[in-house]
Amino acid sequence: MSLPIPIDFAPMEADTAREIPTGPEWEYEPKWDGFRCLAFRDGGKLDIMSKSGQPLARYFPEIGEALLDLPTAKFVLDGELIVTQERTLDFDALLQRIHPAESRIRKLAKETPATLLVFDLLVDDHGQDLTALVLDERRARLERFAQEYFRGRERIRLSPRTRDFDTAKLWFKRMAGPLDGVIAKRTDLPYASGERSAMLKIKNLRTADCVVGGFRYGAKNRLVGSLLLGLYDEHGLLNHVGFTSGLAIADKPALTKQLESLIEPPGFTGSKPGGPSRWSTERSTEWEPLKTNLVAEVQYDHFSGHRFRHGTRLLRWRPDKDPRDCTIKQVRRETDSPLTLLDW
Numbered sequence: 001m002s003l004p005i006p007i008d009f010a011p012m013e014a015d016t017a018r019e020i021p022t023g024p025e026w027e028y029e030p031k032w033d034g035f036r037c038l039a040f041r042d043g044g045k046l047d048i049m050s051k052s053g054q055p056l057a058r059y060f061p062e063i064g065e066a067l068l069d070l071p072t073a074k075f076v077l078d079g080e081l082i083v084t085q086e087r088t089l090d091f092d093a094l095l096q097r098i099h100p101a102e103s104r105i106r107k108l109a110k111e112t113p114a115t116l117l118v119f120d121l122l123v124d125d126h127g128q129d130l131t132a133l134v135l136d137e138r139r140a141r142l143e144r145f146a147q148e149y150f151r152g153r154e155r156i157r158l159s160p161r162t163r164d165f166d167t168a169k170l171w172f173k174r175m176a177g178p179l180d181g182v183i184a185k186r187t188d189l190p191y192a193s194g195e196r197s198a199m200l201k202i203k204n205l206r207t208a209d210c211v212v213g214g215f216r217y218g219a220k221n222r223l224v225g226s227l228l229l230g231l232y233d234e235h236g237l238l239n240h241v242g243f244t245s246g247l248a249i250a251d252k253p254a255l256t257k258q259l260e261s262l263i264e265p266p267g268f269t270g271s272k273p274g275g276p277s278r279w280s281t282e283r284s285t286e287w288e289p290l291k292t293n294l295v296a297e298v299q300y301d302h303f304s305g306h307r308f309r310h311g312t313r314l315l316r317w318r319p320d321k322d323p324r325d326c327t328i329k330q331v332r333r334e335t336d337s338p339l340t341l342l343d344w
Helices: 059-069 089-095 102-111 133-150 167-176 249-260
Strands: 015-017 027-028 035-042 045-050 073-087 112-121 156-158 182-186 197-200 206-217 224-232 239-245 296-299 313-317
Touching: 015 313, 027 167, 035 059, 035 112, 045 059, 059 102, 059 112, 059 156, 073 089, 133 156, 167 182, 206 239, 224 249, 224 296, 239 296
Parallel strands: 015 197, 112 156
Antiparallel strands: 027 182, 035 045, 035 073, 073 112, 182 197, 206 224, 206 296, 224 239, 296 313
16 A cells, blocks of 8 residues: 655645744744655655655665664655754755765765654554644654654654743744744644645844945846855954845945945955855856945844855944954854754
8 A cells, every 4th residue: 555645745834923923722843954855655665855846865865774774664754854063953064965976975974964853744654644633643643653663763853842932932042043943833733735824934033244245246237236245253354154135226326336436356355255066157156346344234044154044134234333343253142052952
């Protein structure tokens, strides 16, 4: 008998919220900084599918081996693939695992092995479809499944959850740097495949003052498209840490003129933008260096691997701020590791 749900089954999605919801119908989980996936096992056949429906098993052979080693022949698990380095999450190392060369994949599987953190059970070890059950029932079955099959497994872990609002707030505050946020789930609803009705994600948005060390022109004209942001390190070097591109169209002509008057190498004295990678395009490596006169306050959601993970939002210009005061210390305030939440 095959599994009751297909491998193109869409995982439950999360809507975005600014505040952690409260009430007896909610439970809370860490929002791990990794690759969301569904793992399907049917006898000796295993598929690991990304949220977008892409197969991941070949990139994580150590996870495939661990799942096939579980002493049960059927299941579908919902979870997150992470890579840890020195007791913290390393998303850059996780990205490096997506590589076309089999030899490279095998090498990285040994050097930077991944871990699958499981937070939902969609098909149990008897091949029963659990998606129609409410989360309370699914979680109880997942915990029994984990107790029986995950014990002593290094590469597969049960992701923690709490019903206590104060505990969720503590996670949000103390681990806001390395943790990607908090997930809130409705305990009284079934698994909402492909929908955002039963789960919320709450990110801890913070701000930083950054030096504008350069800019890029837009793709279609000679107006500024994005500002390149820098922070000074302990050695006094200005390192590129990200960008902001949500600039008002009405402001671009005057801003472009101002930026062009400040063009002067080197801009960044440490790491620079536009480094070579397999994702780079010719245009993405082109940028104009600036005198380090301008400081911008930006809002961001996550900083890791020496840069802002996503594009930031420009809040305001800071002419009152000394550029030399824009240091990396601003984004290293929270140091508690979310891995302390796991039973390692």
